[in-house]
Amino acid sequence: xxxxxxxxxxxxxxxxxxxxxxxxxxxxxxxxxxxxxxxxxxxxxxxxxxxxxxxxxxxxxxxxxxxxxxxxxxxxxxxxxxxxxxxxxxxxxxxxxxxxxxxxxxxxxxxxxxxxxxxxxxxxxxxxx
Numbered sequence: 001x002x003x004x005x006x007x008x009x010x011x012x013x014x015x016x017x018x019x020x021x022x023x024x025x026x027x028x029x030x031x032x033x034x035x036x037x038x039x040x041x042x043x044x045x046x047x048x049x050x051x052x053x054x055x056x057x058x059x060x061x062x063x064x065x066x067x068x069x070x071x072x073x074x075x076x077x078x079x080x081x082x083x084x085x086x087x088x089x090x091x092x093x094x095x096x097x098x099x100x101x102x103x104x105x106x107x108x109x110x111x112x113x114x115x116x117x118x119x120x121x122x123x124x125x126x127x128x129x
Contacts, residue, residue, distance in 0.1 A: 004117075005074040008083055008110055011117055012071055019066045024055035032111065032118040040089075040104050040124040065092030065099070069106060081112035082120075089124060103127050 011030055018026035028035075028048045037045045045051050058064050071087040085108040092101050109121040 004076045022059040024052050027055050028052045032120045036121045038123040040126045063094040067091045083110040
């Protein structure tokens, strides 16, 4: 039996690596065409193109230090094959020579297709302070 949770964890590592490599096109390759991403404290981005543009804009900033998403729980659902991922995220950027960090929790919804696992929705929230 295939370990779908392990597959999703591997895809999340690849997605994190794509962000670290500043490759917006590769980042959105893990997303469904109609993906929705609710940005912590920000807008809801709909579609792969909108998410690619948002990543490209952030990655063009020389202070951008990236995002890392760390899965804590992956629940696989059958019929149809889909999964829910929950975890923590952390962002870093440099402003005026100082490193700033932001973090929180996220939930991602995945669906399995002929192309493999794709993210259909992500919701990011800021950590309570």
